[in-house]
Amino acid sequence: MEYYLPRDCQYTMKFNMRIHLNRFLVIDIRLFFIIFALNACVTNVEQLKAPAIDPDKPIKVAVLAPFGSKEKKLAYIGRSLRDAALLAKQDLGTSNLDLIIYDTGEWEDHSTGPVDSAITDGANFILGPFLPEKVESISTFSKQAGVKIITFTDDITVAKNGVFILGDNPINRAEKLVQYAVKKNKYRLGIISAIKDSQSDLENSIRTIVRENGGTVTFSVYYPDKISNLSNVAEDLRQKVTSSHTDAVIFTDSPNKRIPLIAADLTDMINSGSESRLQIIGLTRWDLESSIMLEPALAGSWLAVPDNRFRKVYEEKFLKKFGYRPHLSSNLAYDAVAAMGVLIQKRSITKSLHRLNNKELTNINGFIGVDGIFRFKPDGRIEKELSIVEVKKGRTNILKPAANKFP
DSSP, rough: OEEEOOOTTTOOOOOEEEEEETTTTTEEEESOOOBBOBBBBSSSSGOOOOOOOOOTOOEEEEEEETTOOSHHHHHHHHHHHHHHHHHHHHHHOOEEEEEEEEEEEOOTTTTTTTHHHHTTOOOSSEEOOOOOOHHHHHHHHHHHTTOEEEEEEOOOGGGGGTTOOOOOOOOHHHHHHHHHHHHHTTTTEEEEEGGGGGGSSSHHHHHHHHTTTTTTEEEEEOSSSSSGGGGHHHHHHHHHHHHOOOEEEEEOSSSTHHHHHHHHHHHHHHHHTTTTTOEEEOSSSSGOOOOHHTGGGGOOOEEEEEETTTTHHHHHHHHHHHOOOOGGGGEEEEEEHHHHHHHHHHHHHHOOOOOOOHHHTTTTTOETTTTTTEEETTTOEEEEOOOEEEEEEEEEHHHHOOOOOOO
């Protein structure tokens, strides 16, 4: 299939089925984009049921975004999500999709917020919310009402059957990085985390991923919040790396000042010049933090980042229409609405009346988004194809570009 972006952007990709996303954008897709499910908890479920799908009438899709929040940053994110959804609706150029947008900025905790209003208004699907705690408060309710959710959060703990997360997450990055590391003969990996993360499920997930890819986790080390207490950690770390013949270490924490200090104590191992040299792997988005990217001790580190070939086109189009640059997460709303449009297009052709099921949502071929291809897993988590990059002089050098299709 072919994927044409605006005329000023000469990108072409191969896919299967042709979909028109306004006069500028044509997508030929072998994969069908998605719909989403919402779960929530509340009373009076018997009276709140998603209406049956009529393929001859517009399908109502609710978008939940915190654009009215009193918190400046959250309101900015909310506006970006709202406007990205509107941009996607415009690009689709279809009358078969009716967007209903709800402000979640003043949504009280432990309430169903605007969800009961959305279902009362006839929404078949709900896209959002952004905050994970809001997802938890509505999941049971939405499931009983027969409405599915695709949430904009990246918190994998809220993912479940009927609740799908669209945001990027560290487990997905860990899968891609470990797969690449093993292919490069880095089989023995250590895990370095902040003390505050030591009780999380992340380490167990990484251990499982390493084992499933034929590797071994050689040790786990936790470092303190205070920089003054790092000396003992560094000594312990060097001993563990040496005695276990570790090939690579994975830093799981978000960018902070302690990471380069710890890495600096391993410089001689990192810069040994041999194939057995120690490899640094960053699990989070170091590429978004210039101070981290410029640290000499982290030069040569491996990261997993989104496929950004289409992001510039999307952001420029957004800027032209709305007069401001969108938040980094805004594409989640754009991708969700675009996915709905493709699915609705399919249903208008097949005259399908049945409710969306998990088999359609978890199509193994996945969907195309602003940051590349993605697909949902049966447990509600998302898998995205990512590029593996190397940190080099404050920038990223692509070692393995993101794939155009899933294996």
